[in-house]
Amino acid sequence: MNHVLSYISLPKIELNGTNPSNYVIRTQPTDGCLSTVESAALVLSHLENDESIYEKLTNPLIALCDFQLSFGAVSHHSKEFLIMNGLYTKPLTKRIQQKLSNKQDIKQLIR
Structure with a gap:
């Protein structure tokens, strides 16, 4: 039973003061919410102390949104x-x- 609940003892990471999400074709709950890929990219770039990781991982998301917007999708506010x-x-x-x-x-x- 202990191994099932072992995830509870993992350290918590909280992202504060982040830039607005680049996932503009989806309505986020609040202005500070990020997509999963943006959150993971932010954490990895921080852990590796390499800002380029965030850019490399989020560029496909930005390209996806730009593609959708070019075909009539609209940009959303939170x-x-x-x-x-x-x-x-x-x-x-x-x-x-x-x-x-x-x-x-x-x-x-x-x-």
């Missing part, structure tokens, strides 16, 4: 951006409405 700028068209939960009216952060509610 759900957080849409809500904060009054552009979100779906109904908001009462908790989000309450936090907005109190000018509180909503990031934890929309992830």
